[in-house]
Amino acid sequence: MGKIKVLSDHLCNQIAAGEVVERPAAVVKELVENSVDAGARRIRVFLEKGGRALVRVVDDGEGMSPEDALLALERHATSKIATAEDLQAIRSMGFRGEALPSIAAVSRLEMITREKEAVSGTRIVVEGGTIRSVEEVGCPAGTSITVRDLFFNVPARRKFLRTVETETAHISDMFLRLALAQPELYWQLVHHDRTVHDFPEATSLHDRVYHVFGAALAKSLIPVDFQTEHAAVRGLIGPPELQRANSRSLFLFVNKRPVKDTLLTHAVLTAYDTLLPKGTYPFVVLFVDVPPRLVDVNVHPTKREVRFRDPPLILDGVRRAMAQGLESAMKASWTRPFYVSSESPRPAAAAAAESRAGLESLPPWTTSAPAARPEPIPIPWPNPLPEGFPAPGSSREERPFEPTGPPAFSSLRILGQLACAYILVEAPDGLILIDQHAAHERISYERLMTGFGSAGSQRLAPPVVLDLPALEADAVNRWLPALQSLGFDIEPFGGGSFVIHAMPSVLKQTDPAALIRRLAESTPAEERIPRVDLMEKLAHTAACHASVRAGQRLNLEEMRQLLKDLDATRLSATCPHGRPLWWKITLDQIQRFFQRT
Numbered sequence: 162m163g164k165i166k167v168l169s170d171h172l173c174n175q176i177a178a179g180e181v182v183e184r185p186a187a188v189v190k191e192l193v194e195n196s197v198d199a200g201a202r203r204i205r206v207f208l209e210k211g212g213r214a215l216v217r218v219v220d221d222g223e224g225m226s227p228e229d230a231l232l233a234l235e236r237h238a239t240s241k242i243a244t245a246e247d248l249q250a251i252r253s254m255g256f257r258g259e260a261l262p263s264i265a266a267v268s269r270l271e272m273i274t275r276e277k278e279a280v281s282g283t284r285i286v287v288e289g290g291t292i293r294s295v296e297e298v299g300c301p302a303g304t305s306i307t308v309r310d311l312f313f314n315v316p317a318r319r320k321f322l323r324t325v326e327t328e329t330a331h332i333s334d335m336f337l338r339l340a341l342a343q344p345e346l347y348w349q350l351v352h353h354d355r356t357v358h359d360f361p362e363a364t365s366l367h368d369r370v371y372h373v374f375g376a377a378l379a380k381s382l383i384p385v386d387f388q389t390e391h392a393a394v395r396g397l398i399g400p401p402e403l404q405r406a407n408s409r410s411l412f413l414f415v416n417k418r419p420v421k422d423t424l425l426t427h428a429v430l431t432a433y434d435t436l437l438p439k440g441t442y443p444f445v446v447l448f449v450d451v452p453p454r455l456v457d458v459n460v461h462p463t464k465r466e467v468r469f470r471d472p473p474l475i476l477d478g479v480r481r482a483m484a485q486g487l488e489s490a491m492k493a494s495w496t497r498p499f500y501v502s503s504e505s506p507r508p509a510a511a512a513a514a515e516s517r518a519g520l521e522s523l524p525p526w527t528t529s530a531p532a533a534r535p536e537p538i539p540i541p542w543p544n545p546l547p548e549g550f551p552a553p554g555s556s557r558e559e560r561p562f563e564p565t566g567p568p569a570f571s572s573l574r575i576l577g578q579l580a581c582a583y584i585l586v587e588a589p590d591g592l593i594l595i596d597q598h599a600a601h602e603r604i605s606y607e608r609l610m611t612g613f614g615s616a617g618s619q620r621l622a623p624p625v626v627l628d629l630p631a632l633e634a635d636a637v638n639r640w641l642p643a644l645q646s647l648g649f650d651i652e653p654f655g656g657g658s659f660v661i662h663a664m665p666s667v668l669k670q671t672d673p674a675a676l677i678r679r680l681a682e683s684t685p686a687e688e689r690i691p692r693v694d695l696m697e698k699l700a701h702t703a704a705c706h707a708s709v710r711a712g713q714r715l716n717l718e719e720m721r722q723l724l725k726d727l728d729a730t731r732l733s734a735t736c737p738h739g740r741p742l743w744w745k746i747t748l749d750q751i752q753r754f755f756q757r758t
């Protein structure tokens with residue numbers, strides 16, 4: 162007698178449910194994705210007890226015929242793919258044909274559905290995978306699926322469900338991601354009698370983000386729009402100041418599918434590089450659209466992960482898109498083109514138009530006439546302009562003044578030094594304070610990072626001896642190969658002693674022993690540290706060490722040189738430790754303080 166048996170469909174569905182239905186949030190995701198695939202315009206989700214007692218998704222999509230409604234509950238039954246070729250080019254959210262039967266196998270499910278043209282609809286009740294009733298009913302066009310008592314027949318799984326608050330939080334997070342991906346749809350999430358989310362149909366991602374996260378956040382975001390040969394990358398990304406403590410602030414989508422993908426996440430974070438302090442995350446809503454043949458979505462049962470067929474091809478585009486967005490935003494944030502009004506004072510009509518457009522709540526970016534002109538007239542100007550708001554300069558009395566050439570700190574007038582720590586410069590629209598130490602650190606850091614590898618290694622004569630406590634010595638011993646590849650020649654002598662024979666030429670102005678010591682002290686003794694991280698840490702340490710300190714008086718020439726060097730750095734908004742590097746007080750703020758507006 163053989164030992165191998167073919168499992169029943171019922172058992173297969175329960176097994177599949179183990180993967181597909183982790184928790185109520187997964188039920189919401191699968192049902193909502195089906196609604197999106199069915200062409201729904203309005204999607205409403207109702208919950209009881211964090212989805213443990215009830216999840217109901219109601220849509221106004223294409224609905225199902227009585228035959229299809231029954232088939233939909235069968236394993237591997239789908240209307241979305243038919244052939245192996247289809248699997249290579251998936252355009253729908255679903256395709257595996259296993260969500261409905263899996264959910265039905267571990268809950269009490271009720272499906273009510275009607276096609277638009279049909280006179281009546283169908284109601285099917287399933288309990289733990291067994292169909293209890295099928296009947297003809299009167300109902301609105303579209304589909305409503307109710308999932309009660311999730312895992313009622315799988316006690317082991319029910320035990321893993323968390324508190325109502327936790328499960329609701331998971332659902333809310335999933336709901337937000339799906340709603341961000343489909344701004345043109347109406348979305349509602351109701352928990353018992355409380356409306357948790359209610360997002361009206363939007364015409365753009367920006368509007369949806371505005372509804373989801375509020376005006377303050379939405380207006381600080383930087384638009385990204387980048388097209389490579391193989392991918393379109395677009396979205397809204399936060400400036401580095403908008404720091405978050407965890408990666409839940411990353412909303413990443415591939416072909417409109419919310420994903421948690423390590424490679425993609427890494428590509429996105431690389432763009433913020435040294436702009437963010439370690440352990441913090443940016444706010445990013447990013448859509449990567451690639452031809453379906455270049456991405457495999459069939460690698461994870463809940464389709465949370467994707468596999469790019471040629472990762473560098475796509476990820477390089479992502480990195481470039483992010484870098485471009487960030488770079489332009491950094492420059493724009495302190496030298497915006499400004500607008501000159503020929504009338505003075507500001508016409509009341511303009512002020513009224515602004516308040517109608519809700520501009521009084523906009524950030525205090527002001528624009529003003531150049532210093533040479535009399536009467537600077539501030540006109541708040543959001544960037545990007547909200548839709549429907551006329552661009553400044555479009556009316557006759559306002560004309561744009563474009564700054565010539567790329568914006569540059571060194572083109573601004575230096576007013577002096579404050580407290581031996583800050584350089585004061587005059588910007589077209591205010592006063593900029595530059596943290597001299599942070600600025601210099603950024604400059605040195607960039608120089609070092611570009612210099613590594615290219616500048617070679619330099620012998621030390623005589624060699625330098627270094628003695629370290631056990632833990633630090635242990636760390637350095639582990640880093641030896643990486644340090645060597647960067648141009649160090651360090652010989653361990655045992656007992657925490659090392660002899661440094663050579664160091665990378667770019668670091669020649671630093672004391673090698675002090676550098677290695679500080680590196681070892683400031684870095685937890687990790688098992689392995691990637692070469693590039695080590696390079697960054699070295700550059701940080703060396704840059705901080707070599708930089709002008711706060712408390713050092715600088716003459717005009719030194720300040721001018723610092724600003725010139727700063728202009729030459731790639732991203733000059735924050736120091737390598739993520740601290741802000743400069744701060745602008747706008748004329749508008751000054752005028753408001755003096756009650757001149």
Ligand code: ADP
Binds near residue numbers: 199258
């Ligand atoms: P998949 O989405 O992978 O095709 P599902 O088990 O989630 O598999 O759904 C099976 C089928 O049921 C779908 O292919 C679709 O034809 C139909 N279906 C499910 N939900 C809906 C809905 N809300 N509206 C219309 N059709 C639906």
Ligand code: MG
Binds near residue numbers: 191254255256260261
């Ligand atoms: Mg589905």
